[in-house]
Amino acid sequence: MTTRRYDPDRRDRIIDACLDLVAEVGVAGVSHRKVAARADVPLGSMTYHFAGMDELLREAFGRFARTVSDGFERRMREATDLDGARAAVVAIITEDLFGTQRDLVLTHELYTLAAREPAYRALTNAWMARSRAALERHFDPATARLLDALIEGLTIHRALDTEAPLPGTVTEAVRRVTTPR
Amino acid sequence: MTTRRYDPDRRDRIIDACLDLVAEVGVAGVSHRKVAARADVPLGSMTYHFAGMDELLREAFGRFARTVSDGFERRMREATDLDGARAAVVAIITEDLFGTQRDLVLTHELYTLAAREPAYRALTNAWMARSRAALERHFDPATARLLDALIEGLTIHRALDTEAPLPGTVTEAVRRVTTPR
């Protein structure tokens, strides 16, 4: 029989399907049924593995945040000196985060949830704490904080503003912020 | 008779009710019925005044963006010199935007829509263009751009990060970004 009984990755597959779906149609557009179809699991599996949509979303965004955060940390770890660190920050802004529509959308969906519900804020807190810690390998705490905010803002504006950015803008921004006086 | 026939503000009331509702339960949680109940209009009015939820949301967020943008512009217009402008930017970050949970949530809801659907990106574009123009009363274009991004990032981090900000952080950030070398 081709029954699928015993399939230990099922739970993971559901989470991944959920993330994909959120990226496509937004939190507003997901339903147990759509996720189930996308993950190719029976509807009943949804309530079996997750207490409700909220639990599923929290796990999905937890995974997402961890993934992005890992990339961030790697970039910063690979930088060996101050200029390298600056370059890494520029790369994060212009390549990593701007790169895929998917990550952009998911990030905003998460922020939106976090803005309203404290449960999700735990995820954003952890994420930001990791970013700051990674930056503090190379910069003093106050600068790390500013840099983190700057990364956020530049990323958003690059994504949500069709106006072409002036070349060198990002590099210049990083230089200013990382230059105390 | 207490019939409500002729009530020219009805359309506006619906839009306001929609914004309130979005702030409370998110775009994911709004429905024609809930908006109608909140605005105290019959369900039929919804489809009568708006072609669909999308049209309503676009109008609602258009109004919201314009309102916030007006405040921003006023702040910048009232500043008379460079230091005044810097102080105005600090005030925007620490008072205006961080002030109310409602505005925070609505901003993110809008960004989320804009991240996925180009139709909403027109709104964010216009908003950002106005911000930049207002900043350019006092700063050169490149700096205005950076400042705008910085405002964005600092606001978000203040809102989504429970870690208490170091005092003077914002002031220092604005000083660094507005000091070319």
Added chain:
DNA sequence: ACATCGAGCGTACGGACGTACACATCGCCC
């Protein structure tokens, strides 16, 4: 070989949703 048990599934139910459309009510013009 087979009994048992619990993990996992399919289905069916009640409710909320958006929308279409027939109808009520109004302002206006004669």
Added chain:
DNA sequence: GGGCGATGTGTACGTCCGTACGCTCGATGT
């Protein structure tokens, strides 16, 4: 004053939703 477009409303329909729950069937121990 009374008929008639235009404006606005109530309702009913089909769709899709989440979840509860009884049943199936594979794994395991003997």
